[in-house]
Amino acid sequence: MSDRTSDALNRAPSDVDRSNLDLGTPDKTYLDSNELIINMGPQHPATHGVLRVILKLDGEKVLGTECVIGYLHRGVEKIAENRTYTMFNPYVDRMDYCAAVSNGLGYCEAVEKLMNVEAPARAQYIRVILTELQRIASHQLWLGTHALDIGAMTPLFYTFRDREEILKIFERYCGARLTTHAFRIGGCQYETYAGFEKDVKNFLAFFAPKIDEYEALLTTNRIWLERTKNVGVISGADCIALGVTGPLLRASGVKWDLRKAQPYAAYSEFDFEIPTGVNGDTYDRYMVRMKEMRQSMRIIEQAVSGIPEGPIMGKVPKVIKPPVGEIYHSIEAPKGELGYFIVSDGSTQPYRLRVRPPSFVNLQALDLMVRGLLVADVIAVIGTIDIVLGEVDR
Amino acid sequence: MPNFIMSYLDPKVTVTPGSAGNQFWALMYVLIIFAGVSVAVICMNWIERKALAHFQVRLGPMRVGPHGLLQPIADAVKLMIKEDIIPAEADQFVFWIAPMIGLLAAFTVYTVIPFGPSEAVSDMNIGILFMLGVSSLGVLGIVVSGWASNSHYPLIGALRSSAQMVSYEVAMGLAVVSAILMTSLNASGTGTLSMIGIVQAQQQQGVWFIFKFFPLGFIAFVIFAIAMVAETNRAPFDLAEAESELTAGYHTEYSGLRWSLFMLAEYAAMIAVSSIAVTLWLGGWMRPFPNLLHAPAWDFIFSLFPGLTFGALAAITFIEAARMPTQSFFKIQRIGLAVFAALLGFIALLLLVIAVAGRSADMSVAARFREGIDYVYWFVLKVAGFMYLFIWYRATWPRYRFDQLMKIGWKVMLPISLGVLVVTAIVGVIFS
Numbered sequence: 001m002s003d004r005t006s007d008a009l010n011r012a013p014s015d016v017d018r019s020n021l022d023l024g025t026p027d028k029t030y031l032d033s034n035e036l037i038i039n040m041g042p043q044h045p046a047t048h049g050v051l052r053v054i055l056k057l058d059g060e061k062v063l064g065t066e067c068v069i070g071y072l073h074r075g076v077e078k079i080a081e082n083r084t085y086t087m088f089n090p091y092v093d094r095m096d097y098c099a100a101v102s103n104g105l106g107y108c109e110a111v112e113k114l115m116n117v118e119a120p121a122r123a124q125y126i127r128v129i130l131t132e133l134q135r136i137a138s139h140q141l142w143l144g145t146h147a148l149d150i151g152a153m154t155p156l157f158y159t160f161r162d163r164e165e166i167l168k169i170f171e172r173y174c175g176a177r178l179t180t181h182a183f184r185i186g187g188c189q190y191e192t193y194a195g196f197e198k199d200v201k202n203f204l205a206f207f208a209p210k211i212d213e214y215e216a217l218l219t220t221n222r223i224w225l226e227r228t229k230n231v232g233v234i235s236g237a238d239c240i241a242l243g244v245t246g247p248l249l250r251a252s253g254v255k256w257d258l259r260k261a262q263p264y265a266a267y268s269e270f271d272f273e274i275p276t277g278v279n280g281d282t283y284d285r286y287m288v289r290m291k292e293m294r295q296s297m298r299i300i301e302q303a304v305s306g307i308p309e310g311p312i313m314g315k316v317p318k319v320i321k322p323p324v325g326e327i328y329h330s331i332e333a334p335k336g337e338l339g340y341f342i343v344s345d346g347s348t349q350p351y352r353l354r355v356r357p358p359s360f361v362n363l364q365a366l367d368l369m370v371r372g373l374l375v376a377d378v379i380a381v382i383g384t385i386d387i388v389l390g391e392v393d394r
Numbered sequence: 395m396p397n398f399i400m401s402y403l404d405p406k407v408t409v410t411p412g413s414a415g416n417q418f419w420a421l422m423y424v425l426i427i428f429a430g431v432s433v434a435v436i437c438m439n440w441i442e443r444k445a446l447a448h449f450q451v452r453l454g455p456m457r458v459g460p461h462g463l464l465q466p467i468a469d470a471v472k473l474m475i476k477e478d479i480i481p482a483e484a485d486q487f488v489f490w491i492a493p494m495i496g497l498l499a500a501f502t503v504y505t506v507i508p509f510g511p512s513e514a515v516s517d518m519n520i521g522i523l524f525m526l527g528v529s530s531l532g533v534l535g536i537v538v539s540g541w542a543s544n545s546h547y548p549l550i551g552a553l554r555s556s557a558q559m560v561s562y563e564v565a566m567g568l569a570v571v572s573a574i575l576m577t578s579l580n581a582s583g584t585g586t587l588s589m590i591g592i593v594q595a596q597q598q599q600g601v602w603f604i605f606k607f608f609p610l611g612f613i614a615f616v617i618f619a620i621a622m623v624a625e626t627n628r629a630p631f632d633l634a635e636a637e638s639e640l641t642a643g644y645h646t647e648y649s650g651l652r653w654s655l656f657m658l659a660e661y662a663a664m665i666a667v668s669s670i671a672v673t674l675w676l677g678g679w680m681r682p683f684p685n686l687l688h689a690p691a692w693d694f695i696f697s698l699f700p701g702l703t704f705g706a707l708a709a710i711t712f713i714e715a716a717r718m719p720t721q722s723f724f725k726i727q728r729i730g731l732a733v734f735a736a737l738l739g740f741i742a743l744l745l746l747v748i749a750v751a752g753r754s755a756d757m758s759v760a761a762r763f764r765e766g767i768d769y770v771y772w773f774v775l776k777v778a779g780f781m782y783l784f785i786w787y788r789a790t791w792p793r794y795r796f797d798q799l800m801k802i803g804w805k806v807m808l809p810i811s812l813g814v815l816v817v818t819a820i821v822g823v824i825f826s
Contacts, residue, residue, distance in 0.1 A: 046639065150792040152793075221792065223794055375550065376793070
């Protein structure tokens with residue numbers, strides 16, 4: 001037996017230093033069995049990128065978790081301090097790269113608020129259409145990967161097939177599919193192309209039966225119900241205490257959506273509902289997101305039929321120099337409240353820029369949601385939180 | 395020609411090679427089955443990828459060979475030339491032997507599977523017991539591989555697998571017992587454990603056991619069909635290798651040829667359990683309605699089926715070859731596909747010739763061949779149906795969670811199979 005092997009065998013688990021990993025103790029110990037510590041990630045098929053979750057297991061039962069993040073840290077907030085406001089705009093697309101348009105909207109609106117300018121009505125409408133399209137795309141990506149994590153392979157391909165149609169619209173609008181950089185401070189990057197309205201309307205007609213298709217695969221699927229009902233339950237009060245927002249909060253029965261609570265862009269002009277859940281379990285979060293996609297279609301339909309004429313850029317100086325001050329502006333991104341806190345010292349660069357990413361905050365709830373469940377549920381819960389590591393690590 | 399070869403081609407022989415003491419033909423069947431199953435696994439690999447792809451609105455393998463036909467071969471070559479990695483902290487010997495155990499168990503089951511009344515390696519009088527015993531040995535390979543890897547994910551996968559197989563074995567066994575009970579519904583009242591005997595019992599009673607005492611036979615069949623999916627670790631019961639949870643489960647640390655042995659064992663086991671289901675419930679080698687449509691004319695019509703099937707495959711392949719893009723880039727692929735179609739067409743022609751030549755009942759060698767081809771054809775067709783179901787399950791359903799799987803096994807399937815067994819016994823006593 002080699003030295004390495006004998007070392008591994010002689011090393012009692014208690015010798016391993018775990019002083020900085022206090023994950024709680026098991027209810028009771030059986031004979032001389034030890035709990036199992038497993039590193040799920042950073043390279044793991046179901047942690048959606050480079051999330052590392054240290055699991056403490058008793059057999060398959062999860063006793064506690066600890067998230068280790070930062071594997072995708074790029075210092076986006078620090079970069080902002082060395083770029084002008086305009087130059088930083090494309091960087092925000094790289095945070096939640098599954099919802100780049102929403103990120104851009106939040107940033108542009110924050111700077112606009114700081115400068116006290118407003119985008120013209122036409123720009124606001126285009127922003128709403130693109131952001132809601134992005135919400136659908138983001139939810140599609142979530143649905144596909146979440147279902148794949150739970151073991152259903154097929155929805156992934158269906159959602160990607162349909163997400164493609166949204167990305168085609170983005171591509172025709174701004175030339176990019178993923179990191180779109182669709183908006184500028186004060187309005188929109190581009191005027192809509194000829195046939196934009198028609199494309200969007202075609203997409204709505206195309207997509208309505210597709211949601212039913214997804215639901216036919218999953219909503220009443222017996223295994224799906226068993227895997228998601230009463231899994232990862234979190235109460236509304238816990239959500240609020242942890243700062244959890246977005247579909248997670250709404251699935252726990254709290255009717256809080258920034259599009260209604262603090263209307264931004266043109267959202268106050270549209271008629272839509274906020275779907276909420278009751279139990280706060282994985283299934284409710286699934287249903288909330290499915291209903292949200294339908295609501296997004298309603299918003300897009302209203303916006304695209306009432307899109308006003310006019311300029312797409314407000315009166316913004318060539319060099320953006322906001323006055324001294326600070327601003328916090330948040331929007332309802334697909335994953336929850338996306339906030340930008342900007343401190344301006346009157347120069348062309350932010351003095352400090354802080355992002356409040358929804359998935360970073362929502363990820364806090366993971367431990368609360370999975371304690372006492374099984375390993376398979378950890379995967380389901382990570383999926384249902386809908387994290388994007390680009391946004392968590394920034 | 396030596397007597398021991400000709401003895402078996404004589405159509406009067408109705409016993410299996412093993413039990414007839416004809417070691418030569420027993421050996422021949424071992425070789426044929428080993429090669430046949432290996433080829434079937436390779437075909438299954440391609441079909442699964444293609445069928446799964448079409449379920450999921452994509453094309454699947456398209457690059458290696460026309461329509462990806464050579465993909466399994468390319469994969470096999472890749473796996474064979476890959477570096478053979480044994481983790482430093484693994485138990486080397488056990489790590490090495492684990493895939494072999496699974497493979498051996500999967501292939502040994504074929505010893506008792508009858509492809510026809512005399513087309514089997516042996517006719518063990520305890521065939522079904524042997525099958526249950528050997529097929530449950532397959533779990534040993536998985537448990538041992540999980541342990542030997544000395545790694546967390548494989549260990550959890552192995553534990554899951556052992557718990558799962560033990561609990562599903564019980565329901566499976568009880569479902570099998572109700573089929574054995576049905577074999578005893580004859581004049582003498584004695585049943586049989588021999589796999590050939592079970593099919594012959596269905597022949598004598600004039601009904602496949604799936605339709606016997608409807609719905610009793612059907613329920614027992616469904617129990618068996620569910621248990622066999624769990625037994626082979628396939629979706630939606632593929633917890634032992636749940637990719638999204640345990641990366642690859644028990645074979646996480648395996649690579650290259652060893653990994654491919656696991657895959658070979660899995661697919662061989664799938665075919666084996668499907669064969670058992672066919673033998674027990676679906677009349678084994680019998681063609682549809684042998685009792686109602688038993689005139690020689692019907693015999694002839696049904697014996698054309700193998701040739702016609704291959705003919706249809708050849709026609710589809712020809713059409714696909716004709717439909718290929720006309721760029722010169724595709725020229726080789728087009729020729730390759732056309733050659734493949736010609737090969738299929740040749741097989742079709744051969745089968746049709748045998749069917750026509752052997753139609754008279756003058757007990758010629760051709761008649762013997764025709765009969766054998768018929769048996770194997772219907773058997774393989776039924777098994778292929780099961781294999782398609784395996785793919786369909788995988789494309790459609792999410793994965794069960796460990797505790798839910800155990801709950802279904804112990805709290806749902808076990809009581810139902812017990813109930814079916816008791817009711818079958820009572821009904822059998824009343825009606826016989």
